[in-house]
Amino acid sequence: MKNVSSIPELRLARRSLPGAVGFVPTMGALHAGHLSLVQAARAECASVVVSIFVNPTQFGPQEDLSRYPRDLPRDLAMLEKAGVDLVWSPGEETMYPPGFQTWVEVEALTRHLEGELRPGHFRGVTTVVAKLFNAVLPDKAYFGQKDAQQAAVIQRMTRDLDFPIKIVVCPTLRETDGLAMSSRNAYLDPAQRKAATILFRALSAAWAAYEKGEHDAGQLRARVSEAVATEPLARLQYVSCADAGSLEELATVEGKALLSMAVYMGKTRLIDNFVLG
Amino acid sequence: MKNVSSIPELRLARRSLPGAVGFVPTMGALHAGHLSLVQAARAECASVVVSIFVNPTQFGPQEDLSRYPRDLPRDLAMLEKAGVDLVWSPGEETMYPPGFQTWVEVEALTRHLEGELRPGHFRGVTTVVAKLFNAVLPDKAYFGQKDAQQAAVIQRMTRDLDFPIKIVVCPTLRETDGLAMSSRNAYLDPAQRKAATILFRALSAAWAAYEKGEHDAGQLRARVSEAVATEPLARLQYVSCADAGSLEELATVEGKALLSMAVYMGKTRLIDNFVLG
Numbered sequence: 024m025k026n027v028s029s030i031p032e033l034r035l036a037r038r039s040l041p042g043a044v045g046f047v048p049t050m051g052a053l054h055a056g057h058l059s060l061v062q063a064a065r066a067e068c069a070s071v072v073v074s075i076f077v078n079p080t081q082f083g084p085q086e087d088l089s090r091y092p093r094d095l096p097r098d099l100a101m102l103e104k105a106g107v108d109l110v111w112s113p114g115e116e117t118m119y120p121p122g123f124q125t126w127v128e129v130e131a132l133t134r135h136l137e138g139e140l141r142p143g144h145f146r147g148v149t150t151v152v153a154k155l156f157n158a159v160l161p162d163k164a165y166f167g168q169k170d171a172q173q174a175a176v177i178q179r180m181t182r183d184l185d186f187p188i189k190i191v192v193c194p195t196l197r198e199t200d201g202l203a204m205s206s207r208n209a210y211l212d213p214a215q216r217k218a219a220t221i222l223f224r225a226l227s228a229a230w231a232a233y234e235k236g237e238h239d240a241g242q243l244r245a246r247v248s249e250a251v252a253t254e255p256l257a258r259l260q261y262v263s264c265a266d267a268g269s270l271e272e273l274a275t276v277e278g279k280a281l282l283s284m285a286v287y288m289g290k291t292r293l294i295d296n297f298v299l300g
Numbered sequence: 301m302k303n304v305s306s307i308p309e310l311r312l313a314r315r316s317l318p319g320a321v322g323f324v325p326t327m328g329a330l331h332a333g334h335l336s337l338v339q340a341a342r343a344e345c346a347s348v349v350v351s352i353f354v355n356p357t358q359f360g361p362q363e364d365l366s367r368y369p370r371d372l373p374r375d376l377a378m379l380e381k382a383g384v385d386l387v388w389s390p391g392e393e394t395m396y397p398p399g400f401q402t403w404v405e406v407e408a409l410t411r412h413l414e415g416e417l418r419p420g421h422f423r424g425v426t427t428v429v430a431k432l433f434n435a436v437l438p439d440k441a442y443f444g445q446k447d448a449q450q451a452a453v454i455q456r457m458t459r460d461l462d463f464p465i466k467i468v469v470c471p472t473l474r475e476t477d478g479l480a481m482s483s484r485n486a487y488l489d490p491a492q493r494k495a496a497t498i499l500f501r502a503l504s505a506a507w508a509a510y511e512k513g514e515h516d517a518g519q520l521r522a523r524v525s526e527a528v529a530t531e532p533l534a535r536l537q538y539v540s541c542a543d544a545g546s547l548e549e550l551a552t553v554e555g556k557a558l559l560s561m562a563v564y565m566g567k568t569r570l571i572d573n574f575v576l577g
Contacts, residue, residue: 030462124407125426125460131401149402150461153430157462183402184427185307185434 024103026110030158033111037160040108042069046161046188048152051075051112052092052206053101056196060165061105063193072159073102075112080119081147087290092209111159118154127153129176129183135270136263136283137172137294148173149180156186164188169195169203171281171296172270195295197223203295210291218256219288222295225250225262229282233299240264240273240280243299247284260285260292267298276300301380303387307435310388314437317385319346323438323465325429328352328389329369329483330378333473337442338382340470349436350379352389357396358424364567369486388436395431404430406453406460412547413540413560414449414571425450426457433463441465446472446480448558448573449547472572474500480572487568495533496565499572502527502539506559510576517541517550517557520576524561537562537569544575553577 027033037044045064049057057073064071075098082088095112102110126146132138133145156164164181166174174192181190196204201223202216211219229246237243247262265272267279276299283296304310314321322341326334334350341348352375359365372389379387403423409415410422433441441458443451451469458467473481478500479493488496506523514520524539542549544556553576560573 034464122456123460124409125457126405126407127402127430127461128405129402153404154460154462157464160464179399180402183400183431184404185431187311187434187437 024099024107024110026099026112028111028113029117030113033109033113033158036109037072040070040072043162044068044070044072044160046155046159046164047071047073048155048164048166049073049075049098050077050091050206051095051098052209053098054196054204054206054208056167056169056204058101058105059196060167060193061102061107063191064163064165065106067191068163070108071106072109072111072161073107074155074159075110076118076151076155078118078147078151079115080150081144083141083143086141087207087210090210092206118151126150127180127184129179132172132176132179132270135172135265135272136261137285138176140260140285145173145176149176152177153180153184153186156181156188161188163191165191165193167195168192168298169205169295171283171298175268175270201227203293205293207291207293211288215256215288215291218254219286219293221251221254221257222284222286222293225284226282226295226297229264230297230299233276233282238276240276243276243282247282251284251286256288258287260287264299267300301376301384301387303376303389305388305390306394307390310386310390310435313386314349317347317349320439321345321347321349321437323432323436323441324348324350325432325441325443326350326352326375327354327368327483328372328375329486330375331473331481331483331485333444333446333481335378335382336473337444337470338379338384340468341440341442342383344468345440347385348383349386349388349438350384351432351436352387353395353428353432355395355424355428356392357427358421360418360420363418364484364487367487369483395428403427404457404461406456409449409453409456409547412449412542412549413538414562415453417537417562422450422453426453429454430457430461430463433458433465438465440468442468442470444472445469445575446482446572448560448575452545452547478504480570482570484568484570488565492533492565492568495531496563496570498528498531498534499561499563499570502561503559503572503574507574507576510553510559515553517553520553520559524559528561528563533565535564537564541576544577 045068251259322345528536
């Protein structure tokens with residue numbers, strides 16, 4: 024496994040990779056969810072590239088950029104073991120040199136949910152992903168369903184800007200108690216960690232109601248809110264039941280719907296989602 | 301020479317082009333200026349691709365989109381004769397299908413000059429050029445110095461988004477009387493066409509003053525305004541003497557400066573520029 028940091032080194036190493044290239048962009052602090060993306064890429068592509076970059080432009084001024092977990096040696100060891108061919112871990116000065124002033128923005132899809140609550144977040148995401156795509160030149164790129172809106176926004180950007188890249192969205196990996204894997208789970212103290220299963224339990228409760236025939240979106244949202252209210256350590260930020268394509272809120276679930284939520288456990292913000300239908 | 305319109309056809313034809321690919325994006329209505337870009341591409345690259353697309357998103361609501369000259373058969377004959385390998389002439393529905401919502405925007409450089417007077421113009425330009433780059437995947441792309449700010453904005457976008465493409469800016473081609481070649485010259489009636497040399501004459505007057513030691517930017521702008529005032533058919537929209545890198549207006553010309561202007565001849569808007577220093 025090769026590990027490079029500059030773009031010229033990356034381009035050189037990229038050129039020597041044989042066959043189709045699968046790409047997994049990450050912010051490091053890797054967990055089994057990331058490794059499942061690597062496995063999917065290995066199964067479908069001759070070569071696998073992973074980037075590690077904690078992208079400052081997708082964090083708001085009050086968010087957790089400075090305390091975001093970083094452990095490059097540990098990440099590299101995990102990726103080597105997972106059979107990755109090339110790791111690119113650029114510095115901030117490589118990605119955002121002085122004078123940087125170009126942004127990629129997806130409009131309608133970013134007005135809801137995470138985009139509404141984290142202004143500028145998706146502009147940072149789409150800009151850095153466009154840069155990563157142009158630097159790595161992959162054939163396929165892998166994203167997790169845990170960040171459902173991000174996956175939808177990246178798919179939209181890729182199609183709209185004609186990137187010659189297939190976006191693959193892989194299922195959310197969960198701990199044995201149902202908590203969706205996330206680098207931010209490392210922030211939780213033991214009590215919060217135990218309470219954090221409320222996201223999965225709340226979504227499961229709404230899903231059970233949906234399976235029993237409850238298709239009223241307001242009722243499904245209420246199932247989530249009611250469940251979260253039973254957990255004193257959790258504070259619900261939003262619950263959404265939206266069209267899976269447009270992410271517009273629904274009155275009634277007819278086609279595919281995204282049931283998604285954000286919860287604060289202390290200062291830590293967690294998100295999760297189920298797809299209905 | 302191959303001529304394709306859909307993106308799948310383009311990708312297929314692109315894959316069979318040998319060696320380095322030079323790319324000349326155009327809005328058609330070709331003239332010798334475009335052909336000089338093709339010649340530069342042929343001199344430097346094994347294969348040459350030209351796109352023809354009148355991009356609606358770079359025209360303002362009051363601008364000349366509907367009357368912009370279009371003559372595909374004539375353009376194709378010119379490009380065939382010029383030795384182009386592949387022409388891509390997509391329709392609007394190919395470039396902006398329903399649901400399109402992603403934009404590429406360069407910030408500081410687009411606040412001045414054309415960007416200030418044509419709101420949204422450069423957002424349309426950078427978005428379509430990013431799309432063209434991703435569809436054509438060239439090694440080099442060729443732009444004319446006549447659209448000086450456009451060239452600067454595209455260079456900035458290419459660097460900021462890490463496109464693996466070298467941007468080549470070629471000199472402005474002029475008619476024998478000095479008028480910069482432009483597809484919009486076709487709008488001029490004979491009297492306007494004759495009067496349109498005022499742009500070149502005004503820039504030349506300011507250049508002569510600069511060469512004689514006048515480095516005060518206000519004085520250089522005044523030379524241009526005074527010259528344009530002598531031509532009753534011309535109405536000056538702006539004259540700028542700006543830093544060639546940042547496009548910020550200067551007080552004194554010290555390094556490289558862009559002396560640029562826009563003039564209305566009737567309803568037709570013409571631009572031109574000289575680089576000083």
